[in-house]
Amino acid sequence: MWTTLILYGVSYLTTNSTIFLFSSIFSAILVYSFFYLRFLFPKLDIKVRNPSELFAGRDGSFEIHLKSHNRRLPFGPLEITFVTDQDDVTFQTVVPSVPAHEEVVHTIHLTPKKRGRLKIIEVYLQSAVPFGLFARRQSLVLDQELLIFPEILDKVQRLPHSEEPRTGLEPQQSEDFQYLSPYQSGDDIRMIHWRKSATSQIPIVRRDFQKKERVDPRIFLADTCPHFEYAIKVMATWVVEDQGFDDWAVFAQHGLQQPTDQAQMLAILAEAEAVNPEQAGNLLSNTRRRVMRASELHP
Incomplete structure (x- = not known):
């Protein structure tokens, strides 16, 4: 801009039309650039x-x-x-x-x-x-x-697994049943269907099964400790390595949260803040869940 003004002054003092022409062109470009950016x-x-x-x-x-x-x-x-x-x-x-x-x-x-x-x-x-x-x-x-998401560590201790949760199908005794099948070694003799067995060469047993939900889900308690950030990194590393996190919950500043997939678990850990263990006292005392505390995961 200052160069253009100086050229205008020189062209005025010297009455040089060539310098005036160039300074006019530069002035037009300068004005065009200003309005181009101003409105776009x-x-x-x-x-x-x-x-x-x-x-x-x-x-x-x-x-x-x-x-x-x-x-x-x-x-x-x-x-x-x-x-x-x-x-x-x-x-x-x-x-x-x-x-x-x-x-x-x-x-x-x-x-x-x-x-x-x-x-x-x-x-x-x-x-x-x-x-x-x-x-x-x-x-x-x-x-x-x-x-x-939290930082993923190159090497961490393996996840200490608790006793296997009880899941799947368990035989039940009832008056109703789903289907009949031949007797197999280990079957409960109380499940034998005597009327059907009388017409067969081998014993027939009732197959009466009922689904059971997990009775030992686990909770990560984000309790206050000096190495809290390290504990979060360890948990995130376990999640990425997919070490059985389908039945985990997290207790942090927002209370108990149960993720449904890996991304949700990482998102919860990303914003988890340390809490006083006493805040979770009532919940943990009335549950059969295994609790892993952040204070247990030492560097």
Whole structure:
């Protein structure tokens, strides 16, 4: 801009038409660049899509979706800086171009430092298009979060399994039965169907089974201890290794939570906070569940 003003002054003092022509061209480009950025920036929408797996201490990626509401002119290149609620976590990326009235999906790579919610609170957009003579920087509020799973350790102790839970089918004595079958070694003789056996060469027994639910599900108690974060990492590692977590529950700041799959278990551990064991006293005293405490998982 200052160069253009100086050229105007020189062309006025020297009455040089060539210098005046060049300064006019630069002035027109400068004005065009200013209005180009001034009116196109507000027409950009940015959304962050949380990935299915993003672990602390591990390289990961997530997607940003940029949509331009401008119908004619494309926008780019665009430098984007994300500001989070953690002072030491910021990241940048450059999007080559955003076509007019279209949506662009751009992948950003990062390595989160800790588990929990990583909140993106602000986005800085900076561009110097179309001619690079005028740069504009604009801040947008972006209230979105990324869920960071706990760090997965390379090597941990094996999960100490409790006594096998009672599951499956157990024979019952009743007047009703599901089907009949030949007697096999070990069958309860009280289950013999004497009327059918009288017409057969071998004894016939009643097969009367009833499903039994697990009677020994387990609870991870996130109790207060100096190595609490290590315990969370150990539990997350066991979950990823799929060591029998289909019957586990977690007791943390939100009370007892029973996940239905691996991702839910990791999500609960990602936001788990230590609690006083006395908060779970009544629950644990009235249950047959085996309890594993965070304080038991030492480094």
